[in-house]
Amino acid sequence: MNKRLKHIVASAAAIGALAAAASAVAQQGPKPEQLIKWRQSAYQLLAWNTGRIKTNVEGQYNKDEVVKAANTIAAIANSGLGALYAPGTETGKGWHETAVKPELFTDKKAGEVAANFNKEANELAKVAAVGDVAAVKAQLGKVQGTCKACHDDFRKKD
Amino acid sequence: MNKRLKHIVASAAAIGALAAAASAVAQQGPKPEQLIKWRQSAYQLLAWNTGRIKTNVEGQYNKDEVVKAANTIAAIANSGLGALYAPGTETGKGWHETAVKPELFTDKKAGEVAANFNKEANELAKVAAVGDVAAVKAQLGKVQGTCKACHDDFRKKD
DSSP: HHHHHHHHHHHHHHHHHHHHHHHHHHOOSSSSHHHHHHHHHHHHHHHHHHHHHHHHHHSSSSSHHHHHHHHHHHHHHHTOOGGGTOOOOOOOSSSOOOOOOGGTTTHHHHHHHHHHHHHHHHHHHHHHHHTTTTHHHHHEEEEEHHHHHHHHHHHHOO | OOHHHHHHHHHHHHHHHHHHHHHHHHHHOOHHHHHHHHHHHHHHHHHHHHHHHHHHSSSSSHHHHHHHHHHHHHHHHHHHHHHHTTTOOOOOOOSSSBBGGGGGGTTTTTHHHHHHHHHHHHHHHHHHHOOOOHHHHHHHHHHHHHHHHHHHHHHHOO
């Protein structure tokens, strides 16, 4: 290989490496800060909707509103929140510093806790569709129990 | 009415007024800042989920992920976001200063724009369940069109 040809081959290889790096960046998807912001947003919507159901079961009951709230909770539970805990999001700031404990990323119990939340959230949507206030209240308590279980194990104290 | 009785009556009236005011505060529910934070969170989740569907229709298609994302978008659209635009939330800071224009609270077109979003979001969930990639891509475009329509009319420019 003559000197000029070697130079062309080396340049082509360099361009190839750059393209591969650019592609890897593109495939990485959203930045950790964005993922943390999204999961913090998800929990805010869960708080809004559990709060609405609580207000309904403790006061004037509006079945339509409870159904909407329960369906939103179930959809978020089923949305695949795990994707928002991708590697690189163990620490960092979304809307605020993440409160997640490192254990969430290593402890097998985390998957179990998440599955319990999904199960109870889906049950809440079913119970809300029927519309028995006492049953909704009881099931809301179960959902909130799964929230607390995760907070106890995997969320830093305020 | 003697002087002492007048005093008692006046005191009772004052207590009644205080109780009524306290009750009104309780009935008002969450503070404007909280409502703004919740609606900003809702839009973040919509961005997460429309982004996921975009990634799927432009690359490797995962029907299960698209269904989850579309169901989340539809549930949020149906959740009754209008409640997060209660009086008192025309200005203020949630996660950040609200970008809403005052027209959203007065222009009748706002309800129409919101209804269009709901309609297209519900259609997206149906189309996602079928799983035709081209149809999902087209319907995602319609949903995003309704996002843009609202931003154009009712959201301050960055």
